[in-house]
Amino acid sequence: MAGVGYYAQGAWSHPASQRHRYTDLDFWLERSKLLDEAGFDALFFADVLGVYDVYRSSQAPAIAGAVDFPLNDPFMLVSAMLTNTQQLSFVLTASTTYESPFALARRLATLDHISKGRIGWNVVTSYLPNAARNHGLIEQIPHDQRYQRAEEFLAVVYRLLEHSWDNDAVVYDKANKVYADPNKVHTIDHHGEFFSVQGPALTEPSVQRTPVLYQAGASARGLQFAATHAEVVFVNGSNRAALAAQTAKLRAAAAAAGRAPGDIRIVTDLSIVLGRSRSEAEDKANEIRRAQSPEAQYAAFGGASGFDLSQYDDDDLLPTALTHFSQAEAARFTTEKDRPDTIADIKSRLLDLAPYARTLVGTADTIATEMATIVEQTDVDGFNLHEFVTPGDFEEFSEHVMPLLTARGMRSPATTAGSLRNRLFGHGDRLNDAHPGAAARRGQRQLASTPKASID
Template identity: 40%
Template sequence: MSREIRLNAFDMNCVGHQSPGLWRHPRDKSWTYKDLDYWVHLAKTLERGKFDGLFIADVLGVYDVLNGNVDAALRHSAQVPVNDPLQLIPTMSYETEHLGFGLTASLSFEHPYTFARRISTLDHLTKGRVGWNIVTSYLNSGALNVGQPAQTNHDDRYELAEEYLEVCYKLWEGSWEDGAVVRDREKGIFTHPQKVHPIRHAGKHFTVPGIHLSEPSPQRTPVLYQAGASSRGKDFAGAHAECIFVAAPSKAVLKRYVANVRQAAERVGRNPREILAFNLQTVVVGETDAEAQRKFNEYRKYASFEGALTLISGWTGIDFGQFGPDEVLRHRYTNAVQSAVETFTTIDPDREWTVREMADWVGVGGFGPVFVGSPSTVADLMQEWVDDTDVDGFNLAYAITPESFEDAVDLLVPELQRRGVYKTEYRQGTLREKLGGKGPRLAVPHPGAVYRNLGSEPTRLAV
């Protein structure tokens, strides 16, 4: 029997997200992304379905690779307009008790000193239910608009990421000792100064001499998500990630990716089973297979060919406007999301994908596969993928929202629970504890856990 299947919802503070063009569907409400009512309803729906979390994507930049301009992205709302994701989380956490929140935030465009405070604040406000999806950003437009001459080379972004995390770990884990905050009214001491230490970081990219501005939050370090799928990204995930997010279109690709990350974790002395892997998936569920297929066919009528090419061009760094719809995809190196280029060439080594076929695949649900069927059919497929690939669960994107999520909660979850492969109650504690952690904080030998205070300053512990 399959082990427990975990589910996150995958959304973004924008219109359409992974299904370009479906904002036109009469039942889609993604255009109400500007209203807190939408997000509160979604959070309550997901908690009713015992979802582990809401994974919120983000990009700081625009998809302007197609035809060399932003016109198609604006025309089809291909992840623009897009609002800040962080500001949604406090309200949703206030209206729920258990649901976790995975915040996507790029380390390419914000200094770690200020970012660490924002995350500590969020961890306090959510009572320890926040995670950070670590991304290095891939859109050149984002780099240009924060004053950088161009996007940093792919592998160099991971070098910066290593130091960025080192700074954050020192601030979160090492600057304030346990017991530093006493709130002693009698003695008039709120914090013991001798238990708060400057981190004295002086590195290649960052100099941070002082103390963390926030007192320790419930988790200190948020649950760490990572979505890099290049070779460099997998090594980074193996070292740091507690959860990995994959957008694999086939079982073969997913199985290889999960195995590679678990091997990378083992190489640095971590327990590979402590990393939870989630694959991007879209489910179209109906009471029967026929009803689900009818829904899917209806959704596909609204998918935008040009909108899909806008996303693919942004993800790969290749302007697909220069090719005809029936031209065949050829692999090439880019400085964007390298795994995106490889995705279609690795689905089936014997298949040649045309531009039209790629757009058709991406049109509903992005790069991930789409499961269509009754609750029983979709549950069978999920169990099969878990058994065959070693994945732990799925990040569910929507075709239309909130319908896709409501169908998953009302139809699919009860079937998974009936089979004994889905939780009926949440674990208590922080997000890290709900996901199976032994406590609210990072545990040795995770590289963040070794920055514990030893006397006058935080240093690495021997492991």
């Protein structure tokens, strides 16, 4: 995230952390150069549009603990980081609830142009009530209605980026002073429940046209949305059995939506604590635990899940009723478990290194072996690597673990620049024909609709 606090809340207070440099452009240029040279596929920016205010019914714990606050705009950072990277891609989070599809399509296409196709979009519907109030709403839009809006939002973006410019619209005819053929640039004339957009897109077609689409919804509605639209899906990595089940469910849902199971890349969260020995790694892990902040972590959980842990006794269980917040947050401790966790168990888990991801503690060889086992047992395609200590964690992983992954055939060294989509799938720069966005490319004018398949 483009801020101080991130992930394991309070870890910014670790003696070796440099997260305080988040306002320094050199900090981000150093980070992107490291990841580019190490062979990472992409740098993913999570983002929120408000302050967490559920825990203790106050914004104070989040503000004091730097819980995703303060937070700068990652779009600005990516524009700069493109200048010192050759192969690293960038995935940006943008909300279909608060963005304009016309304006967002323009920003994403601009980045796709200047990056030569190295851009992805993490599609979110946003869950913070404060974000709603920051954007002129009295209360949060209900959970499933946010996804209904997202469906139409994507339909507009597909029409703008895939349909409004023909492939040969740009003629660049200096002799006749014609840059683009007006007969090959089209309005989209969209009039729907949430948006009215005439078009055409202001940007001519970029390398990918539509950026690679990422998504992380874990609710029944979110899963349905991901199965229809997403090309890369983030899934919870803390429970291996649940991860394997969710991976199988996603691939089956993609097939039910008319796509091939391989049309989706599934990525699970992972964090590591690396040492030259197991003992050294454990010592480092304990130092990270001491840096973590209970109040900040409870504020982060409350803001995302909607549950205020200060209102429960330690022996209580969280309600399983669905909320208008992120339904994945509480599910990790309730419906995804054979036996739901007590509040005391939840508090303990939130403060044990990575609260929502599997953490591997050990030597480089141990970590590389465990990563291979996770892939084999769960059928995931890759990892969304989190860090505790900035920049040390990524530096150590790049130096010690990445070469082992390459040597064991888990990674192919990137030798040439290319679009993010082609690097992920190997089938070119554009959305494949089975994707609903391709319908816009073929000139079909209907909205992308909810798939008919039933998903339990």
